[in-house]
Amino acid sequence: MKSSRSLITCLLRTGRCSTSMDDCSPSSGTFIEFRNGMLNISPIGRSCTLEERIEFSELDKKERIREKFVEALKTEFAGKGLRFSRGGMISFDVFPEGWDKRYCLDSLGQDSFDTIHFFGNETSPGGNDFEIYADPRTVGHSVVSPQDTVQRCREIFFPETAHEA
Structure with missing residues (x-):
């Protein structure tokens, strides 16, 4: 209980120390x-409007708000068994070491499938899809939208229909 309380205290302290946040639209809703x-x-x-979400995402690309936030938390909680990764446009995740998306691969077993394809949009280092995307047990595909995912699946699994709308 004490460690989760100190994590939340650090999250609040770190988040408000970011000067970039002063430039953001008013924050709203659930933060943790x-x-x-x-x-x-x-x-x-989490309750921000679509417009605020897009505005924050653009600002985050320039100012690296989430990246700086995560770096501060990594420093504060080094050696505590926590991982941090970007998720979506406006958030990042905190979870125990080993509990990333690769966790499901252990349940499948070594010989269950010849090939496991993974499709994700946060596949660069630090993104919440990176570990499973880069895992040698999967064939990783970086996508930008649901439509892109459908198109990539058609190309891979149904090449004869790949260019049908």
Whole structure:
């Protein structure tokens, strides 16, 4: 209990120290969301409007708000068995070491499938799809949208229909 309280205190302290956040639209809603096995942290708040989400995402690309936030937390909690990764446009995840998306691969077993394809949009280092995308047990595909995923699946699994609309 004490460690989760110190994590939340650090999250609040670190998030408000970012000068870039002063340039953001007003923050709204849930900033720290408890999910199964992880925390999801959104510096702008999960209840932001679509316009605020896009505005924050653009600012984050320039100012690296989430990246700086994560780096501060990595320093503060070094050696505590926590991992941090970007998720979506406005948040990042905090979870125990080993609980990333690769966790499901252990349940499948070595010989269950000849090939496992993974499609994700946050596949660069630090993204919440990176570990499973780069895992040698998968064939990783970086996509930008649901439509891109459908197109890539058609190309891979149904090449004869890949160019049909």
